[in-house]
Amino acid sequence: MQLRREVLPRPARSVSRRTRSKAAAAKKRGVLSREALRARRKFLRVFPGGFRDGDYLDLERGYKWNAHRRWEEALGESAFEGLIKKKKFEQIAAAAIRIESRTNLLFSFEKMALRDAVRSPAGAKAFALALFDLLHGADPVEVRFGNWVEAIARLPRRKTRVLTWPLVTVFGFIAQPNTHFFLKPTVTREAAWRYGVELPYASRPSWPLYKDLLAFVRRVRSDIGDLRPRDMIDMQSFLWVQGSDEYPD
Template sequence: MRYFPEGFANEDYIERGYKWDAHCHWREALGQSTFKSLLRQKRYEEIALRALRIEGRTNLIFSFEKMALRDGIRGDGAEIFAKGLYQFLHGRGSPRKRFEDWVAALGALPRKQTRVVTWPVTTVFGFLAQPDRHLFIKPNVMRRAADVLGLDFEYASKPNWTTYKSALQLAGDLKVALRDLEPKDMIDIQSFLWVQGSDEYPS
């Protein structure tokens, strides 16, 4: 509230705009019906490039992670990425199975220098595609924010369902606690956590 006295409605609240814009671009370029159509046409590279271009509109993941993704979608990697991402976002199965299959798909991508399976890479596309249900995780910021707020966060450095489920529970608890400020979705929750835990907003 020190930085944004009117909360999420503050006119200077800059954390939401570019993330929501990226989500809108996602709906236009990779909404479920479009995504499914591109898969049927086996346009795997086009799917992967669209996803990376949309993510590129944000500053959510580090440059070395962007490079690892670009390397990973070359050749057969594009098909692995496209099919894995569609299954994660729109496939059948429990949330746990879909998440774990997505982690496995990322782990199967070709790798040059930097690993692809990091928390930011694993969670950024779900967050941009479905901010009503998926949370973006920057590990150090998330851990600091949870500590400051006195919330439980069962963290492990390698992406896994237990940690992600813990993060979603934390986000759900936080949304209830912040209900008077009327957070709209996970974008507002993630942004709140960012303000609490990042060096960009010193306490």
């Protein structure tokens, strides 16, 4: 199976004058809100080259894209389907966990909870089948996402709960970064608040709340379209810069 590759340009030092003039023109037209302009300025202050900045590629995008590439190699649709047909459910679960473990996306307690939940053959089977359906099923995405949430909720657990927003959204984000967004609730809600948006939230994941999140992300992506974000990796990173203590104002 051919591995999908991403060709990145050489690290940029700064966003072009043309890009900045576009933002200025948009401001004059009243297209962008004050909060949107503030978010743009903060991101470009941290990464002057925008989404092609060398530091951005090293600190934010690179390891997430590498996780996606490893997923495509081990659990791309045809490989995933083949493992399902052979009933290699434990192999699927182990591969998914191994790929995610090389990122810092989940908290350690979430990583451990998932390992415990798929340790049994029944847990691994439930996880693998529901994950394949989420990514490649024929039903509308709202049905597939809802079924995925319920499957995670039913996984066996010992002490720590498995049903968290990060755990529910991380594998879709890694596998299909053009479609799925990874939600860290505290940081993302802080980023939304700074953007002038109050994201509806409940600790239990659900499609209606995920749908609202995706709508917000689409709005932000439209606002920064001239910066040419490639996918949800860039969008998650942009919002992370807005809401995380790692990037103070």
